[in-house]
Amino acid sequence: MAHYFAIYGKSPFWLAIFYNHFTPLMLLLGPLLLFYVRGTLNDTSRLNKWDILHFIPALIHLIGIIPYFFQPFEEKIKIASAIIENVDTIITINTNYFYTSTVGFITRPVLLLVYILYCMVLIWNRFTVSKEDQSIPQKQLFFSLRWLIVLIMSLFFIVVEFLIITYNSIFIKPSIGLINSYPLYILSGVAYCIMSFSLLLFPNILYGIPKRIITGGDTKKAKAQKAIPISEESTTNNEDPFYDLSENIKEYLEREKPFLNPDFSVSDIALALQVPQNHVLYCINDIMQTKFSTLKSNLRIAYAVELLSGDLKESFTIEGIAQQSGFNTRASFYNAFKDKTGMTPTEFIAIQKAKIT
Incomplete structure (x- = not known):
């Protein structure tokens, strides 16, 4: 947005708002992408104590721009106007206490690219070993892997394009690097919209790669309990590793009748059965062949x-x-x-x- 208003928007007010204020968030893109990809591959939303290290670059950058945050808005308007008048001055304007604008411009896309490459390695390693894991539904496994590949490759090409723009801006001049970046803004916007809209078209994305851990007691209970016809479309596919959990869900709904609560949600089932929500959603949508609302x-x-x-x-x-x-x-x-x-x-x-x- 800052690039857009500097080159095409020509609005000192909006450039003053977007310029530099939100840059720490870009340094969080890599860590959040890693947490999502890793959590999807490992079927967990937990972070470990060492994950806090991933936030250090964003924290350092945030501390470095605190003086800029407290500058009068009139001063920020002047900086924005100077950039709009001559975009080449953007290299000479230092708004971070710790390092120059050039270092900041390079660091953000390079760090994101490193995280993207590492996520590629994680996906590749998972793809080569998960095909034989019988505790994971194979159809959902390949669906989620394809989604992760599309996500990572889309981000990869966008970041590479931004690196090219950054390189041309620093080693030639910003007016050369940024002036031809409009197609990238359009491409990035379309890509982000498509990725977000995909969640509506393919809700299976939200299930991730569920891995069922079945204990002996759960298996015996699932086999012994009565099958409850939740809907006319319910499946009897007991080869799915989550079949026993789907039966537990049916038994819980029949016994406790939590749906009589107007605020009944998927999280109620997950908490009652002490399983992740994505496991519950997978059972309802893929095994019971219905939607939660239905x-x-x-x-x-x-x-x-x-x-x-x-x-x-x-x-x-x-x-x-x-x-x-x-x-x-x-x-x-x-x-x-x-x-x-x-x-x-x-x-x-x-x-x-x-x-x-």
Whole structure:
């Protein structure tokens, strides 16, 4: 954004806001990328005590620009105006107490490139050994690996382009390096939008690479318990390493009925069964072959049908039945009930009464 406003935006106000203030965040891109890739490959969100070392460059840079933070905004406007008037002056403007602008320009993309290369190594090593791991669903494994490869390669090409711009800006002059960077801004923006939008199109990305750790007690319990039909689309694929967990989820939902809580979420299941949320989501979406929202709605409607088929229909209003079943509003209950049963609760009650008479 700072580059854009310096070359194309021509706004001293916006350049003064974006110039230098957010540079510590760029030094966090590498560590956060590493934590994401490593956590996905190892199926964990935990950090170790040595991970704090990855934050040191960003912390040093943040401390170094504290004097700039406290400069009057009018002074920052003057700096921004000078850069817009002659972008070549950006090399001579030092806003960090510890090192020059040239060092800062080089350090940020170089460090990010180092992290990207290291993530490539992690992905390669994981790809060569995980194919024989029977505790990982193979379909999800290859899906996640492909996603990580696309993510890393996209970032790799973007950072390489930024390095070329940085090199030309430092060793030739900024007006040469930055003036032809507009296509890169467009490419980067499109790439980031596509990567973010991919999470909506392919929610399987969020499951990562789940690795099931099965204890002897869990296996016996899974085999002994009754299979509960959560939905019409539920699968009986017991070869999946997470099949036993999916059965545990079904048993928990049937026994505890947590879906009656209007605020019921995936985290409730994860906390109750003491498993990661991505494992729960994988079981619901891939093994049970349904969405969590659909599963929750179907369970609530099934409970409402049970209430409406019994004696409670005489002592509860429709709103009361909706609340008892976990719905927040009468309208949401009506819509979900009709989508599932093909009739409204009122019509259902009328049919039940007709059967009795």
